[in-house]
Amino acid sequence: MPLVHDAIVIGAGPGGGSAAWHLARRGHSVLVIEKQLLPRYKPCGGGVGPEVRGWFDIDFTPAVSAMVDAVRYTWNMGERVDAPLELREPLWMVRRDEFDHHLITHAVNQGATLRTGESVQSIARDGGRWTVTTDQGVHHARLLIGADGAKGQTAKWLGLAKREVVIGGAIEIEVNAPVPEPNVAHFEFGMVNNGYLWNFPKKDCHSIGIGAWGQKSVDLRTPLAAYTRYFGLSMDGVKQHGHPLLLWQGNSTLHADGAMLCGEAAGIVDPFTAEGIRPSLFTGMLAAEAAAAWFTGDAHALAAYSERVANEHGRDMKWAARVAKAFYAMPRLAYSVGITRPSATRTMGRLLTGEIKWHEVAPRALARLVSPRSLLS
Numbered sequence: 001m002p003l004v005h006d007a008i009v010i011g012a013g014p015g016g017g018s019a020a021w022h023l024a025r026r027g028h029s030v031l032v033i034e035k036q037l038l039p040r041y042k043p044c045g046g047g048v049g050p051e052v053r054g055w056f057d058i059d060f061t062p063a064v065s066a067m068v069d070a071v072r073y074t075w076n077m078g079e080r081v082d083a084p085l086e087l088r089e090p091l092w093m094v095r096r097d098e099f100d101h102h103l104i105t106h107a108v109n110q111g112a113t114l115r116t117g118e119s120v121q122s123i124a125r126d127g128g129r130w131t132v133t134t135d136q137g138v139h140h141a142r143l144l145i146g147a148d149g150a151k152g153q154t155a156k157w158l159g160l161a162k163r164e165v166v167i168g169g170a171i172e173i174e175v176n177a178p179v180p181e182p183n184v185a186h187f188e189f190g191m192v193n194n195g196y197l198w199n200f201p202k203k204d205c206h207s208i209g210i211g212a213w214g215q216k217s218v219d220l221r222t223p224l225a226a227y228t229r230y231f232g233l234s235m236d237g238v239k240q241h242g243h244p245l246l247l248w249q250g251n252s253t254l255h256a257d258g259a260m261l262c263g264e265a266a267g268i269v270d271p272f273t274a275e276g277i278r279p280s281l282f283t284g285m286l287a288a289e290a291a292a293a294w295f296t297g298d299a300h301a302l303a304a305y306s307e308r309v310a311n312e313h314g315r316d317m318k319w320a321a322r323v324a325k326a327f328y329a330m331p332r333l334a335y336s337v338g339i340t341r342p343s344a345t346r347t348m349g350r351l352l353t354g355e356i357k358w359h360e361v362a363p364r365a366l367a368r369l370v371s372p373r374s375l376l377s
Contacts, residue, residue, distance in 0.1 A: 005031045005113075007291055008132050008141035010120055010154050012038060013096075014277050015263020016147030017103035018284025019291075021056065024110035026292050031139055032104065032112055033132065035119040035148075042096035043172040043241035045200050045209055047185070048277045050089050051354030055285050056106075063102035065202040066093040068185045071345050075332075076190035077230050081340050085349035090183070093200050093207075094277070120148075123157050125258060143291050144259040147284065150244045152265050158256045171220045172209035173228070173238045179206060188230075189335050191223040194328045199231060206233060211274055213247055213324070247271040248317040251310035254283075255290075255302040262287040268313060272324040275352060283309055319362035326369045334369055 007023055009016045012034035023030045046065070053060060067090035073081040085091065108114050115136075123144065124131045130144045146154030155161045179201045186199035195212035208231070210224045221240070228235050246267040254261045263280035270279065290305035298304075327334040338344050347365075350356045 002138075002140050004129055005029045005139070005141040006295060007031070007143040007145060008033065008130060008139055009145045009147055010132070011147035011149060011152060011263065011265070012036075012104045012114065012116070013042070013100055013147060013149060013263055014103065014280035015265065015284040015287075016145070017100060017107055018055075018281045019145050019147060019262055019287045020112045020284075021058075021103065021107040021110055022285050022288030023291055024107055024112040025057075026288070027111070028292070028295065030107070030112040031141065032107065032114045033118050033120055033134060033139070034104075034114065034116045037117045038104065038114075039097040039101035041241070042100065043209070043243045044096045044277070045172070045198055045274070046094045046096060046099070046202065046207060046277070047200060047275065047352060048092040048094055048099070049353035050092055052278055052281050055281060056103075058103070058106050060092070060099075060102065063094055063099040064092045065095050065098065065205075066179075066182050066200075067091065068093055068183055068201065070181075070184045071349070072184050072186045073335075073339050074186070074188045074190070075335050077188060077227070079335075079340075083342050083345035086346050087349050087353055088355070089353075091185070091349065091352055093185070093202055095202055095205075095207075099277075120153070123154070128258070130258060142258065143294065145287055145291070146259065146261045146265050147263040147280075149264045150246045155261055155265055158259050158261070160253060160256060160261060162252075171224055171240050171242045172207065173224070173235060173240055174202070175206045175208065175228070175233045175235075175238055176204065177206060177233060178204065188227055189331060189339065191227065192220070193218070193331075197223060197227045199227070206231065208233075211245065213245070213271065213274070213328075245269050245274060245276070247274065248314065249321060250318075251314040252306075254306045254309055258302075260287045260290065260302055260305055266309065268309070268317070271317060271321045272327065273320070273348075273352065278352075278354065279313060282313065286312075316358040319358035323358070323362050323365055326366055330369070337368060338365065 006028040069090040182201040188197040262283040268279040269276040293301035
């Protein structure tokens with residue numbers, strides 16, 4: 001008889017790594033299939049709230065490249081605003097090759113099996129189990145978790161591709177040069193419609209990128225080059241990495257018969273900040289909890305997972321989407337009456353670190369944006 005795992009996880013990013021770690025820690029047999037060899041470069045700004053430490057019995061310190069406690073904003077590379085985050089502890093900045101590999105290594109230490117450089121070709125469900133065919137063989141499991149990101153095929157294969165998401169695009173470069181202020185994250189709001197540019201510090205490296213949400217075609221490279229020059233840096237000889245983003249736009253069904261989606265494959269990226277690592281870790285954890293219940297005979301467990309993501313993540317993303325819509329409808333005004341206020345930075349920092357939630361602060365922020373008095377503020 002072929003070996004049948006409890007679960008196969010497709011993808012070893014934050015969502016897949018989280019699901020695998022939590023399941024393996026519960027004693028379940030888990031196979032993780034990752035098409036890339038690890039560690040691998042992954043375009044990503046890399047901001048992570050330290051809240052995630054409480055979800056794992058893992059020391060993430062070796063995977064944290066820098067810590068940010070201040071933010072610098074600009075509008076068209078002028079009108080500079082410097083603001084402290086004033087958090088209980090700084091925001092983490094990570095490189096995805098290091099962070100993802102660190103997490104999946106801990107999952108393997110808990111007992112998970114990892115196969116890298118192996119590409120899934122098809123999946124099939126028969127007789128209450130999954131058959132996953134790759135370019136290197138065939139694997140079997142009782143449960144399937146799709147964590148293969150924005151470009152993965154698992155959602156399509158499961159019939160869950162029509163999720164309520166907005167397609168975004170981003171380009172990122174890493175410039176190896178000394179970082180003058182390694183504790184400062186930079187945001188530029190005036191050079192791109194429905195998006196922003198960033199320069200996030202990493203160890204001895206500038207992670208510079210640009211993202212635009214909900215636009216079918218937009219020139220990202222020209223503003224990216226100008227913003228890079230703003231820091232006295234050059235894109236010459238630097239490889240550009242483009243990637244799509246699946247931003248949350250509404251609650252979706254994230255489960256099928258014996259299967260779930262987590263991480264960016266589930267379309268959970270924050271539609272305002274484009275934060276994706278923390279939500280991916282969170283949904284991976286929830287998927288593992290649902291799987292553990294399902295293994296014990298709870299037939300509703302997978303449907304309950306979709307409900308939990310909607311209630312515990314979607315509730316906040318609904319407010320984030322409203323703020324994004326209002327902000328990008330009148331970005332110049334929003335920058336003047338919102339971004340330049342010190343309280344806005346404190347609030348954003350607390351959102352990114354998980355200290356507060358969107359539903360707690362968004363109504364007040366929206367009221368300020370749409371208030372006639374804001375025009376005179």
